[in-house]
Amino acid sequence: MTVVWTPVCRFADLLAERGVAALIGDAQVAVFRLHDDRLRAIGNRDPVSGAHVLSRGVVGSRGDRAVVASPMHKQAYDLDTGECLDADARVPVFPIRVRGGVVEVGTA
């Protein structure tokens, strides 16, 4: 399968340790810039509440994993694997890169 890269914003538009939501086709993606400028993208839908809000959670760490806490009920999601650390749930993970100062998210 080939990955399709969609530009979503400029890297400079992103705030460290904060997310934004992007709309790619029908998919809602939560895009995060970490404190050391690495980027991560996961599904924006909070599987516990069903609301599309993960991009609005607080970003931080649990042990040595980078996580975002759902703003709804605070479950933490591993930004590398999409695994929920506090409930039996998982969100999709998307490839993400920067090309010429522009952030691109990969979808299949």
Add this chain to the structure above:
Amino acid sequence: MRLVVVGNGMVGQRLIEALAARDTDGRWSVTVLAEEHRRAYDRVRLSAYFEGATAEDLTLAPAGVPSGTDIRLGEPVLAVDRAARVVRTAAGSYPYDALVLATGSFPFVPPAPGRDARGCFVYRTLDDLEALREYANGRSDGIVVGGGLLGLEAANALRLLGLRTSVVEFAPHLMPMQLDPAGGAMLRRRIEELDIAVHTGTGVTAIATDGDRLRVDTAGELALEADLVVFAAGVRPRDDLARTAGLAVAERGGILVDSSLRTNDPAVFAIGECAAVEGRCYGLVAPGYAMADVVVDRLLGGAAAFGGADTSTKLKLLGVDVASFGRTAGALDVVYADPANGLYAKLALTDDAGTLLGGILVGDATAYGALRAAVGGPVPGKLADFLSAGAPDVALPGHAQVCSCNNVTKDAVLAAIGDGCGDVPAVKACTRAGTTCGSCVPLLKSLLAEAGVAQSTALCEHFAYTRQELFDLVRVRGIRTFSALVAGYGTGRGCDICKPTVASILASLGNGHILDGEQAALQDTNDHFLANIQRDGTYSVVPRIPGGEITPERLIVIGEVARDFGLYTKITGGQRIDLLGARVEQLPDIWRRLVAAGFESGHAYGKALRTVKSCVGSTWCRYGVQDSVGLAVALELRYRGLRAPHKIKSAVSGCARECAEARSKDFGIIATEQGWNLYLGGNGGFRPRHADLFLSDVDTDTLVRTVDRFLMYYIRTADRLQRTAAWIEGLDGGLDHLRAVIVDDRLGLCADLDAAMARHVAAHTDEWRDVLEDPVKLRRFVSFVNAPSTPDPSISVGRERGQPVPLRLPAVRR
């Protein structure tokens, strides 16, 4: 075999529990005959009743009756027929093979004429306290006869009931049984500072009724007047049943028993306060428990004996620590007195200063544990360290008694910790230490800490500090960013607990707009979008309506905005209007309209001041005595935007009818003819609590100054998400401590707190107006970074009772 126990007080209860635990093959069937109508309760903590504890809270038998035990409440024993081995009550006769008398004491009331007049009370049972509370309602002053331990507890109770209180003590100084004259004098100073009048060296000679009032004459010049009198002048053993049964009693009263707790009839035992063991009575619970354990052993064929008891005491009376242990006078007494700080300490030593015999501590009893354990040996450290405030770091020896109520040693506590007890409740359950008076709980905590069991007060995995410690770090070191704080004092990159906490601390200390720079990333979603997230991911908008007062024009604007943006509207409990269902990208447009009409942020999204409710007050109401709306508006504007450990609510009522429900608020104000009454520490919610009266009849300036300090002190010292009620309860000394800090300025903090509030008031700007004027912040209010004005397609709206409502989202869980 049949055991009959007379009395279901603290010691009688201990007996049946210990027997049930040890009599595993059921040798004894037990009948308990009890005069009181309730199961045994914690008499030591009786006064907690006036701090809100209920009879259930005080019960000693939460789990019910041990099996094989028959308890008959409200059925006092009237006679003992020793020849027939039967006890009689009004309802019947109970044969026994062994009889245990655990009848306790009765309150001593001096033989003054008029002592049983209406308005005279004693202080021994829950029924006594209930009657006292009922009678005190609506009355203004009371006299306590007795300035010992019990009398001072009763004085505190009267104070909590809102009565002006005086204490009359026969001895020349307070607490004559425990303290020497100098210690008593120090205690007196501290107590007089609480506006309690103290009269020593005089006894009550007569009480006369004058209408609804009582006149109390004393041996001296003094004649006092009050609404009620409480006798708390000591106790006498209840030995009448034993006397009429022909059992031996001690010279000064008490059922005479030997060290096996047997009376002169080998089938009859006496334990607790009613017993005179080898002629000596004990008015404390710990010796009583030891007696109960001895009798259980004897009943099961053992040979245990009562070897006397430690009558050391450590208490907090009216917020003052008082302790005495061992002998309070020796060949050599070393004394430290610091009247300015209300501290007094005395150590009694042998003449070569080599051996500690006992001592007295007033004002600060931290050294009590270490010192009491050292009695009989050398002073464990430098003498001077013990005498000045605080306890030096010394290790307690293993045999040192940690809990005197239940006779638990340090070794026993350490063994329990070794067996896996990881916190105070576990240690309590396992050893019984700390389950009676609770004064050793701090010691249990430090033993846990010493044993390396972390009593985590850490905020989260990223900071090993409490919120208060972080607040002080940030304030004292002048730290201005989370990154600097976590790099210097924490680990990792933070989480949804510590980041908003630090954001709140930074905001409380005045670091500009909450969305400036790195702070924006710390806020949870509500603060980040200055609105409250709802179940479908939309937000609610709540403009400030100070005091609930609003013009028709502004009401119309709110209606128009709601209509134009398709929002659901609802009146809140805080006298304002909630607009629900706003999408992120709509928020700036909605606020542009609201700000243009003169509205500003209501901070409904923040851990901050919410509203100051009010009734219409003297402006309109024919009962109102002050302008409650005016004050409410002024207070809401003064404290708007103030970030705190939790939300803060307030209300102002214009008269005593209290239509604004001020007593359910963190700070509530009720108008009086003379000014204002201030109540602190109330809340509704999960555990409703009424606020306590803090100031009466003060003018507006005093009121505002006090609220300023209250809020700032709360912000500096409370835990994360701790409302003011829990915070006050957790302060060592509670409301008295708060008064000492923010009224009497004992810690010298007031100028600092005042300045901090002045900075807050001066720095106020409207958070929403600031966002609208700042393109950088405004850019964050978009639905999608690559499609800024496309609404989230997953949000769908239905209608209910003529308004838009969210359609339920399909949640997939598990």
